[in-house]
Amino acid sequence: MKFTLKRLPQFCGDKASFYTVASNDTELFRSFLIENTKLFEAELLNILGRIKNMGMKNGATDNFFRLDESEDANDEKVVAIKDLPSSKLRLYCVRMSDSLVVLGGGGPKPKNVFRWQDDLKLKKEAHKIMSVSNLIELKISHGKLKITDDGLSFQGDLQLN
């Protein structure tokens, strides 16, 4: 199966663009929405509204994200979108810059879980996004994938494997 960086035009604007990772019949971000829409619709709407704001108005500046979500201390790009303090949802992303973000998956974070490493689902989703981050870095370092001059798009081979 091929995995590809897919642009999400619904959230792209002058300030930032958002991508996700897609295969033939699924996408990380779309799966996250499907899995959580029944129980956490209000939280999802808040997350979608925040993503729209970043795309159109303020950019994906680091203050809007939880940083240092990666196990790899050198990978500062793996982050999670901050949501309402009362919310239990985590959405993991690769924040390439203030203007380019790859949305991954995530899930509910129970109150008794302090670290994502302690929750099976969150651990799985966090590891996926770390893999995505590594693959993107690899592609960029090999010159197969580039970021456009305006910083708003990936260019080149968008397939990650």
Add this chain to the structure above:
Amino acid sequence: MFLKKKTIKNHDTIIEELLEKLTPDIQEKIDYKMNLAAKIFAGIKSKGWNKSEFANQMNKNNSIVSRWLSGLHNFESDTLFDIQNKLGINLLDDRNENEGRFYTAPTTANYFVPIEDCLDFFGGLIDLKSLEKSASVQVITTTVGENNN
């Protein structure tokens, strides 16, 4: 292979469906909070501070400043007042509705002055009629506020 194969034929439009539920009211509230956080963040950067330095300036923990900058925080007006004074930016517009015109003096705090007073100060250098053609007037000066103090 890190993606689990899953049929989502019935959920092709999940993003669009949720975005339809994201009413202008909800988006406006989200935008208000995030724009406020962005304004504070820009103010910190224009002072040449990082978040920790700003936290020190405000006598607060880093975690509190992170919360302020998250775009999720419900601010008390006292907190906004303290932040705007420290950063020299305008976060609280305390004008009455009939005081629609003002100028902002970028001193340690921002003072709203009726446009007539502003014109008096400039001794008629500004053409009031041309200013009144504008829907709103914002005269920015770098020295007026400080010289008047």
